[in-house]
Amino acid sequence: MSAQLFFLAAFGLAAVWFGIVVFRTHSMVRSALALLFSQTAIGAMFLVMQAEFLGILQIMMMATEMSIMAIFMVMFMMDPGGLGEMDMKHQRKLSLGAGAVAFAGAVAVAFLAEWGRLPASIPGAAEQVRLLGLELLGRSMLIFESAGLTILTAMIAATAVAVQPPQVPDRPAGGPGAAGTHGHGGHGGHGAGGHDHSEHGDHAGQDHAGHDHSGHDHGGHDHAKHAHAKHDHEGRGQEKHQAHSGHEDHGGHEGHGEHGHAAHDQAGKDHGGQAADSDDHAGHDHSGHDHGGHDHDHGKDHGKDHGKDHRKDHGHGAERDRPAPAKAPPGQHRKGHEENGT
Amino acid sequence: MSAELLTVVMIGAALFGTGIYGALSQTNLVMIMMGIELILAAALLNLVAFWRYLHPGAMEGQMFVLIVMTVMAVEMAVGFAVAISRFRARGSVEMEEARELKG
Secondary structure, three states, X not given: OXXXXXXXXXXXXXXXXXXXXXXXXXXXXXXXXXXXXXXXXXXXXXHHOOOHHHXXXXXXXXXXXXXXXXXXXXXXXXXXXXXXXXXXXXXXXXXXXXXXXXXXXXXXXXXXXXXXXXOOOOOOHHHHXXXXXXXXXXXOHHHHHHHHHHHHHHHHHHHHHHHOOOOOOOOOOOOOOOOOHHXXXXXXXXXXXXXXXXXXXXXXXHHHHHHHHHHHHHHHXXXXXXXXXXXXHHHHOOOHHXXXXXXXXXXXXXXXXXXXXXXHHHHHHHHOOOOOOHHHHHHHHHHHHHHHHHHXXXXXXXHHHHHHHHHHHHHHOOOOOOOOHHHOOHHHHHHHHHHHHO | OXXXXXXXXXXXXXXXXXXXXXXXXEOEHHHHHHHHHHHHHHHHHHHHHHHHHOOOOOOXXXXXXXXXXXXXXXXXXXXXXXXXXXXXXXXOOEHHHOHHHOO
């Protein structure tokens, strides 16, 4: 067995194993890292196959790409740490069958095809790069330029899609999942939120979020009253702008529920008509989410309700310039809820 | 046929199957994108193997690899843009909740 074959097999098995780990682990950050390792192993296979330029390109590109992916994972996932062991799969049989068929088909082609005679030698690394450069700026120039233009177009299109404010019309209040205490809590809180807006012009959606859920909390919050009262007192003793670091300040408190209450208390203070800075916004935000987490059963409907309430509040608010951050950490609040629930 | 070529093509097949499984089985948009990344990585692997073991003199093979890398980057950019947009509008990127996208 040649050294090349050995390294190809070793890196290849690593690539396949990490590719499987991507879909086996519950932690989404681990998924992104496993994909990074898989792609890096593929880059190493390129190096073994003496395609040095492409190998380095692959490793560098995938390192950045997967880092971004990991960040997006944490942003978007319900449960980025995988603590809740949520099942994030569907149509399992169909997927397994399709994957097996794809694998079997590709293997069959590999064995049945006439690959022909192997070449005697390949150009060295420097010669390869020179030839590739000549190819890029010679016969394949149109393709190369098209690829560049495609990336540019995709970047512009992606920015446009991501920046545009959502133009989604409000769904009717009686829609599936919209009914229930959560939705009503949102409306109750909204009046105060709107008032606050008129006093402090620079408040965006976060304030709404805080109001929204605080109003809701008094209606439906049951199972952590003691913790709530306790942190109420401590929270008042704090400076407002420490809301963001409230977790450290309330050092003795264990679990997410307590954090949520502490932050919520300060949110209540801001209610009182004082000017709020950005840290307070963050405090609002957390409080809103954590309370939502307390009061409801977790699951996808819960997430939907959140989204709806937020959107509604933004729609009512005078300003729509910062709609997104209010919903930034739903993954955290869901996770917090699951810990509370257990 | 060389053992190296066969090894690489088999590994490409395994990655392709894994990617198909992931893209079909996951409910989260970002996880689906990961499956597609694996599929494209398998294609990359096969392209490089074909260039190396069958036509090392033809630089169009490496050119093709660059194009597929472009496709990967475009897929990431557009996918994340869709994810951001959907997350803003609906508060989640769970594709189980995206029934209204069904034609």
